[in-house]
Amino acid sequence: MTKVINRSKIAAAVVGIMAVAGSATVAANVDLSRLQAEQTETHRSSAQSQERIDSLFEQSRELLAEYRAVVSQTEALRVYNDHVERLVNDQNETMESLQRQIDGIEETRRGVVPLMYRMIDSLDEFVQLDVPIRSENRANRVERLRGIMTQSNVTDSEKFRQIMEAYQAEMDYGVALNAYQGDLEVDGETISVDFFHLGRVSFLAQSLDQRNAWRWDNDAREWVELDSSYLNPLTQAIRMARNQTQVDIVRLPVPAPENAE
Template sequence: MSKISKKSLIASSIVGAMALAGSNFASAASLNELQNGEAAIIKASANSQKKINGIYEQTQELLAEYRTVVDETENLKVYNDHVQRLVNDQQAGIDSLERQIGTIEETKKGVVPLMYKMIESLEQFIELDIPVNLKDRTERLERLKDVMSRQGISVAEQFRLVLEAYEIETDYGSMFSAYQGDLEFEGTNITVDFVHMGRTVLVAQSLDLKNAWIWDHSNREWKALEDEYLSPITKAIRMARKQTAPDLVKLPVYAAGAGE
């Protein structure tokens, strides 16, 4: 067996040590590469997760917007249906008004002649009635005639005024009132105080309280009264004007044939 020299052993040791050192260096380099690769993977994974999170958030926002749009669409549909019902109702109202207008025009043709007849009848009634507030009643009648010939006044307003005049005439039948006016007696106009109880009694008294008259409806003229009626008539005038408390008062009633 050949002997190995000491130099050979030393050289072998050096070579072995260098080989081991080279092997360790290679292992360290591989580890660094692995670590760097792992870090890159982690970083890439984190970036991917960020992108995924961003996409998810965008998806949620889009989903929320979609739901909002769906809700708004449903609300808009409900509102449109509501508006359509209103439009339909308005159209029905318009159609009804158009039919009524046609009917009104036909009604006017009958109402206008009726009003003229009513005014004519009212004029005849005032002429035949006792002359209570004759001046006011005559002026009211003339205003009615004027209203009927004026433009810009609706048929409804004209008819209302005619009915109002009839109501006033009706009220005279139950009214207890006093007013001042002129009385014609034996060709002389005299300023007097009138007092009437409905259409039953109409008497007058001079302002100096010295003379009194009663309306004779049968002969349609004024008749002088005796002095005994002066005080009761004065009291009745004050009562009608609410200047004294209501009380029993004796007033004359002109009966047919009383002057014969």
């Protein structure tokens, strides 16, 4: 009886130990699951944190790149602004220089216009006192110059150019060998003649029938008839002036030189 009781106690003790061991195993399993869950949560949180860190790092890189771009643009704009400022300063200086030149031109213009009128007056007086070579054409040119002086659509530079051309034409008369036809008033009679001039040294006229000839006396301001000995030489000179024959020496009347006082 006693052995049975002991065995029962032993069996109960074994069952108790097994129950405790089972409880411990269950508890250990619960703790392990919790640890695994916490570890998983920790890994997930770490992954999320890493993602946030990576995102913040990428954002910081983008911001840094934008900052550098802004700094680069700012520096480029500063250099460009400095360049534009120098250009503006140079343009302002150029404008001031041009304005000074314009003011100077206006002052020059106020002086040139009276000068041109005096030049035309002098040219007119010269034509009236000079040997009357193509006198009508020269007088018309003077009048034309007076006319353009009052035309607002003709610039001052063009007016001055035409006046200078007229002076050049007058200079050319002094060196030209020329012959042309025209009319000559002699004793109230109009005669068609060939005019011939050797510069301003000799100004002659010969009737078209080559029977009469005259020379211009500038002191007396009149035509003087030549004797017949000059008819053939004058005819030859007229032909030379028209390139109808070779240039040769001919005998023509010229004014006697004045004695120097």
